[in-house]
Amino acid sequence: MQPRKRQTIGEWIFKASLVLSGGLIVAVLGLMCLTLLTHAWPSIVALKWKFVTTNTWDPITSTFGAEAFVIGTLLTSLLALFISLPFSLSVSIFLGEYAQRGILSEVFKAMINMLAGIPSVIYGFWGLFVLVPWIRTFQIWVGIPPFGIGIFTAALILALMIIPYAAAIGRDVIAMVPNELKEGAYSLGATRMEVLLTIVLPTARSGLFAGTLLSFGRAIGETMAVTMVIGNSNLLPTSIFAPGNTMASVIANEFSEATNAIHVSSLIELALYLFVITAIINIIGKWIIQRTEVSHG
Amino acid sequence: MRTGHETWRQCKNNAFHGLIILFSAILFLPLAAIIFHILKNGLHVLSWEFLTALPKPMGESGGGVGNAIAGTLLLIVLSSLIAIPIGIFTGVYLSENTHGKFSHIIHVAVDMLQGTPSIVIGIAAYIWIVKPMGHFSAFSGGVALALMMLPVIIKSTEETLKRIPNTLKEAALALGAPYYRTMLQIIIPTGFQGILTGVLLGIARVSGESAPLLFTAFGNPFLNLNMNKTVQALPLLIFNYATSPYEDWQAYAWGSSCLLLIFILSLTLLTKAIRPQ
Amino acid sequence: MNPDILTIEHLNFWIADQHIVKDLSLSFPENTITAIMGPSGCGKTTMLRCINRMHELIENTRVEGKIKLSGENIFKLNAMALRRRIGMVFQRPNPFPTMSIYNNVLAGYILNGISLSRKEKDQIVQEALTQAALWDEVKEGLHRKGTFLSGGQQQRLCIARALAMKPKILLLDEPTSALDPKATAHIESLLMELKDTVTVIMVTHNIAQASRISNQTAFMYLGELIEHGTTERMFTVPKDKRTEEYLSGKFG
Numbered sequence: 001m002q003p004r005k006r007q008t009i010g011e012w013i014f015k016a017s018l019v020l021s022g023g024l025i026v027a028v029l030g031l032m033c034l035t036l037l038t039h040a041w042p043s044i045v046a047l048k049w050k051f052v053t054t055n056t057w058d059p060i061t062s063t064f065g066a067e068a069f070v071i072g073t074l075l076t077s078l079l080a081l082f083i084s085l086p087f088s089l090s091v092s093i094f095l096g097e098y099a100q101r102g103i104l105s106e107v108f109k110a111m112i113n114m115l116a117g118i119p120s121v122i123y124g125f126w127g128l129f130v131l132v133p134w135i136r137t138f139q140i141w142v143g144i145p146p147f148g149i150g151i152f153t154a155a156l157i158l159a160l161m162i163i164p165y166a167a168a169i170g171r172d173v174i175a176m177v178p179n180e181l182k183e184g185a186y187s188l189g190a191t192r193m194e195v196l197l198t199i200v201l202p203t204a205r206s207g208l209f210a211g212t213l214l215s216f217g218r219a220i221g222e223t224m225a226v227t228m229v230i231g232n233s234n235l236l237p238t239s240i241f242a243p244g245n246t247m248a249s250v251i252a253n254e255f256s257e258a259t260n261a262i263h264v265s266s267l268i269e270l271a272l273y274l275f276v277i278t279a280i281i282n283i284i285g286k287w288i289i290q291r292t293e294v295s296h297g
Numbered sequence: 298m299r300t301g302h303e304t305w306r307q308c309k310n311n312a313f314h315g316l317i318i319l320f321s322a323i324l325f326l327p328l329a330a331i332i333f334h335i336l337k338n339g340l341h342v343l344s345w346e347f348l349t350a351l352p353k354p355m356g357e358s359g360g361g362v363g364n365a366i367a368g369t370l371l372l373i374v375l376s377s378l379i380a381i382p383i384g385i386f387t388g389v390y391l392s393e394n395t396h397g398k399f400s401h402i403i404h405v406a407v408d409m410l411q412g413t414p415s416i417v418i419g420i421a422a423y424i425w426i427v428k429p430m431g432h433f434s435a436f437s438g439g440v441a442l443a444l445m446m447l448p449v450i451i452k453s454t455e456e457t458l459k460r461i462p463n464t465l466k467e468a469a470l471a472l473g474a475p476y477y478r479t480m481l482q483i484i485i486p487t488g489f490q491g492i493l494t495g496v497l498l499g500i501a502r503v504s505g506e507s508a509p510l511l512f513t514a515f516g517n518p519f520l521n522l523n524m525n526k527t528v529q530a531l532p533l534l535i536f537n538y539a540t541s542p543y544e545d546w547q548a549y550a551w552g553s554s555c556l557l558l559i560f561i562l563s564l565t566l567l568t569k570a571i572r573p574q
Numbered sequence: 575m576n577p578d579i580l581t582i583e584h585l586n587f588w589i590a591d592q593h594i595v596k597d598l599s600l601s602f603p604e605n606t607i608t609a610i611m612g613p614s615g616c617g618k619t620t621m622l623r624c625i626n627r628m629h630e631l632i633e634n635t636r637v638e639g640k641i642k643l644s645g646e647n648i649f650k651l652n653a654m655a656l657r658r659r660i661g662m663v664f665q666r667p668n669p670f671p672t673m674s675i676y677n678n679v680l681a682g683y684i685l686n687g688i689s690l691s692r693k694e695k696d697q698i699v700q701e702a703l704t705q706a707a708l709w710d711e712v713k714e715g716l717h718r719k720g721t722f723l724s725g726g727q728q729q730r731l732c733i734a735r736a737l738a739m740k741p742k743i744l745l746l747d748e749p750t751s752a753l754d755p756k757a758t759a760h761i762e763s764l765l766m767e768l769k770d771t772v773t774v775i776m777v778t779h780n781i782a783q784a785s786r787i788s789n790q791t792a793f794m795y796l797g798e799l800i801e802h803g804t805t806e807r808m809f810t811v812p813k814d815k816r817t818e819e820y821l822s823g824k825f826g
């Protein structure tokens with residue numbers, strides 16, 4: 001009788017731990033949302049829409065208009081997405097369609113894995129010491145102010161960082177396109193390029209879109225590398241080569257030094273927006289991918 | 298005419314193939330450049346002293362990043378202690394309850410957590426732990442990193458366990474085994490390799506993170522292994538020293554980058570080696 | 575024949591709204607081999623799983639009727655205790671991949687947290703492996719992983735694993751359908767020897783196999799038990815036309 005009782009207790013504890021662990025994850029997420037909201041609340045109430053529609057950010061005079069950072073974030077992320085697209089798409093096509101196996105495919109996979117493994121801070125460090133001088137040379141050569149640092153530099157680094165992520169998703173959705181579809185086209189005498197452009201890519205299009213969306217979400221929240229090369233200027237950027245700031249980089253720069261309550265609160269408000277936007281992007285992106293997985297079996 | 302058309306189509310096809318390979322291959326340039334510069338500037342900094350000594354004040358030469366190495370290891374241990382059990386248990390729950398509503402909610406939460414920017418996780422850990430305790434600490438850094446590790450461990454556990462044939466579980470239950478022993482003694486050990494892969498990937502992911510540590514572990518110029526005090530970490534040190542104007546400190550940053558890169562790449566290689574087919 | 579050790583009385587089983595086993599009554603004499611036959615999807619596996627209450631792992635099921643093991647209604651017993659008294663062998667060999675051959679045999683004890691002395695363990699392992707006709711092949715490498723064995727050896731290991739718990743009844747669900755003819759013959763002769771000590775209930779699609787080794791044959795069709803009796807009678811003078819057709823290979 002004794003061991004059976006022990007087993008019942010063991011059973012109960014085990015099942016409870018499973019549910020509790022899962023519940024903890026959900027609770028952490030809910031709590032994160034709530035905490036950010038309550039701590040951002042003073043700033044939300046005090047500044048209302050002016051927070052995102054004005055562009056003077058001056059902690060000394062307690063003026064907090066984050067428009068420049070919102071624009072900086074969008075500009076760097078969109079630019080990065082734009083730069084990364086041809087490369088991530090090429091890698092996706094190569095790994096998902098041309099060479100699912102073989103030496104070259106292993107080599108490209110290793111390359112992508114390495115790019116994905118390099119920490120953000122090392123990208124930033126390399127960007128600051130190697131890429132920035134290169135950009136500066138380029139800027140002198142073209143005849144624009146040689147900042148070196150700035151939105152464009154940040155976007156280049158960001159592009160490099162999101163390519164592995166986008167390529168991994170892209171490869172999966174392209175590889176998922178059913179063979180029967182492709183064979184149908186081949187049997188009509190189509191070349192590989194024609195099959196790709198008329199069958200594979202259109203079939204994988206929603207998955208590719210989701211991959212792009214998810215990498216955009218990555219880019220928005222990326223912090224350290226951007227902080228190190230963007231120039232940290234609180235002014236509205238005047239061109240893509242000008243220094244700027246993103247929402248994430250402002251938080252990284254100012255949060256530990258912020259003493260004034262409204263300053264802290266407005267930085268947390270930025271974090272809240274980052275959280276909400278990336279959450280929405282992730283839910284939509286993952287949902288689209290899951291749907292394609294289901295429909296392709 | 299007809300064959301001309303065919304040749305033209307074939308040409309386009311080959312050109313397209315070439316273009317795809319070209320664009321993919323271009324990515325080697327930045328990768329090679331990054332690795333080259335890190336090895337060139339970092340490799341010669343590495344020495345026994347560099348690995349064990351504390352940083353010297355600016356102006357003095359020598360010294361090392363022993364505090365950051367120890368701190369990074371402490372943070373990895375702390376975050377693993379939190380994330381591994383919770384992650385594995387959540388993964389087990391998800392693999393066992395594939396259709397429930399609660400599972401669906403957990404899935405969404407895991408996806409959201411995975412997508413949450415690391416700086417936001419740092420802020421949350423700051424509000425939850427640093428603020429109530431009144432000071433920065435290694436513990437708060439460990440919690441922040443654990444939150445980043447969790448999704449990786451959960452997903453790999455879930456995927457691994459879902460692939461284990463159901464009859465294995467049935468065989469254990471048919472022997473009269475209670476459910477918890479079946480899971481703990483048969484199913485989880487059977488998926489050990491896959492779960493370990495997830496844990497190592499999780500560690501690789503967080504060991505290079507600096508954003509969540511800015512307001513939690515905070516950094517510390519001295520050696521500390523007390524989880525209630527601030528602690529240095531390699532990525533934090535790289536950030537602080539890279540942006541400093543002193544060349545000695547920049548050399549620390551190059552050396553640390555080299556070290557961190559070697560550590561992360563070895564971890565990734567290790568996961569490749571043990572990953573089940 | 576021997577007295578019955580297990581009796582199924584008016585068993586009905588539903589998964590969701592689907593009526594899968596319909597009013598099935600059947601008894602199993604002690605130390606005999608019963609072959610359960612019938613076309614695919616007729617509910618053989620389901621019926622077999624009710625006997626050690628493995629059906630409870632499926633959600634949304636309902637069961638009616640009684641199953642009596644030595645007079646006790648199994649639905650009144652503790653499920654885990656019941657399963658320790660009834661062994662089960664599956665279609666595909668499924669030794670536990672993380673365990674050695676030795677521990678696979680002892681898995682029932684390990685998983686139930688029953689501690690044994692070294693001597694007891696050695697004895698149980700040797701006995702069970704001998705009963706399963708595997709001892710001579712593996713005695714040199716008891717601490718190797720069970721998954722290194724051949725398919726037929728793995729299946730015998732699974733039989734040894736079930737026998738180690740000293741069950742009165744052994745349930746087998748198409749135990750040889752994944753094996754080659756030689757391994758199948760090996761298992762058949764082993765089952766013939768086993769019936770001195772255990773009651774064997776076996777689902778099989780192999781008509782010849784049923785006629786070779788079973789004492790009793792039961793024929794199911796669309797969830798119903800059409801007919802049962804001694805194997806000899808069933809194969810020579812079946813009462814139902816469907817039984818005759820099935821056993822002579824005309825349908826199913």
Ligand SMILES: Nc1ncnc2c1ncn2[C@@H]1O[C@H](COP(=O)(O)OP(=O)(O)OP(=O)(O)O)[C@@H](O)[C@H]1O
Pocket residue numbers: 589594612613614615616617618619620621632
């Ligand atoms: N888990 C389940 N959920 C829903 N229906 C099930 C489940 N298991 C079995 N069934 C249904 O119960 C019926 C009987 O299945 P069962 O596996 O018992 O047949 P069987 O006689 O063993 O067939 P086979 O010879 O192919 O093994 C089938 O119609 C099947 O679809």
Ligand SMILES: [Mg+2]
Pocket residue numbers: 618619620747
């Ligand atoms: Mg069956």
